[in-house]
Amino acid sequence: MLKTAMTLTPSPARASAARIGIGGPVGSGKTALIERLIPVLAGRGVDLAIVTNDLVTKEDAERLRRSGLIDPARVSAVEAGACPHTVIREDPTLNIAAGDALEAAFPGLDLLIFESGGDNLASTFSLDLVDWWIFVIDVAGGDDIPRKRGPGVLRCDLLVVNKTDLAPHVGIDLPAMLSEATAVRGGKAMIATNARSGDGIDAVADAICRAVLFAP
Amino acid sequence: MRVIDRIVGSRLDPEIAHRLHHLDHRHAVDILAIDSADMARRRLRATTRGGEEIAIALPREETLFDGAVLILDADRAVVVRVGAERWLRLAPRDKIAALELGYHAGNLHWRVRFDGDDLLVALEGPPEDYLARLGDLVSGGRVTHGLDARNEAA
Incomplete structure (x- = not known):
């Protein structure tokens, strides 16, 4: 990446890894999305690590560590112990510390992904913790979710609508749901995915690389 | 695309203000307007009023502020201006x-x-x-x- 030196004083500061958040309701496919993103991002040369958040266990971290997709040491777990949004918004100290520890352990990291514990539609990330964040909802959760105008859906930088393959099985008009999601977000970015098959994952990786890693 | 990985200083700093003053006479001070809601981001892409797209990638301990000078070269400068909060x-x-x-x-x-x-x-x-x-x-x-x-x- 091209870096241009400043002229006033020598530049002592180095940008630390980009930090992004992935939030969304329980079961919407946040961990599945990350499992799909890991090889795609690695294939693009992105050096990454992950911080997972669970309520009282390390379930998501263990799942990623067992996946064989990433060095288990690059996955750190935070136990929220309370409403998951408290540790990504109100007081993200535990997550910031976990991210700092990973950066210290793996110098040269390009990207840190913070996966929130499953939460409700009001869940949002503090920009003290992340630079950019994704909210994942899923088709099977109901086509009325965008209409409910939850802050998570409205404010995220990228809305991912997952499990598109389930639409015909749960009576969802997918194009109408996507159209409503775009409308409530005032046209902000949205990508439809099927994390099981991998559909849409390249587009999510493109969005991440463009937004915080400054790919063309 | 130019990557900004540190803030040079504040436009209120006397030495920087002096240099900005001279650059401004040559119409060489560009403004990067940033929405108040985006000010807490350490990383973002943005386009200056002069039309240059730049990438900001600050260390975690630094944050943008109104008047932050991002570029201060011999022939041009870029200064942050925060959009009005509503x-x-x-x-x-x-x-x-x-x-x-x-x-x-x-x-x-x-x-x-x-x-x-x-x-x-x-x-x-x-x-x-x-x-x-x-x-x-x-x-x-x-x-x-x-x-x-x-x-x-x-």
Whole structure:
């Protein structure tokens, strides 16, 4: 990446890894999305690590560590112990510390992904913790979710609508749901995915690389 | 695309102000306007008023601020200007309406300020989205509203 030196004083500061958040309701496919993103991002040369958040266990971290997709040491777990949004918004100290520890352990990291514990539609990330964040909802959760105008859906930088393959099985008009999601977000970015098959994952990786890693 | 990985300083710093003054005479000071809602981001892409797209990638311990100088070369500078923050002024008719309004604002995690008897809500979307959440408090006239000009620059 091209870096241009400043002229006033020598530049002592180095940008630390980009930090992004992935939030969304329980079961919407946040961990599945990350499992799909890991090889795609690695294939693009992105050096990454992950911080997972669970309520009282390390379930998501263990799942990623067992996946064989990433060095288990690059996955750190935070136990929220309370409403998951408290540790990504109100007081993200535990997550910031976990991210700092990973950066210290793996110098040269390009990207840190913070996966929130499953939460409700009001869940949002503090920009003290992340630079950019994704909210994942899923088709099977109901086509009325965008209409409910939850802050998570409205404010995220990228809305991912997952499990598109389930639409015909749960009576969802997918194009109408996507159209409503775009409308409530005032046209902000949205990508439809099927994390099981991998559909849409390249587009999510493109969005991440463009937004915080400054790919063309 | 130029990557900014540190803030040079503040436009209020005497030495920097002196250099900016001279560059400004040559119309060589470009402005990067950033929305107030984006100021906490350490990383973002943005386009200056002069049309240059730049990437900001600051260390975690640094944050943008109004007047932050991002580039200060011999022949040009780029200075951050924060977009005006918009506030929705909500005026409850009585104490009961005020209590109810306070409950909703807290429940919805709105960022607020107090101004006398009024509640000011920082807008991160269209005001209609906020008013809709208050339902009959607004439609019934128990809370009146307006966009607040006096606090925009705060």
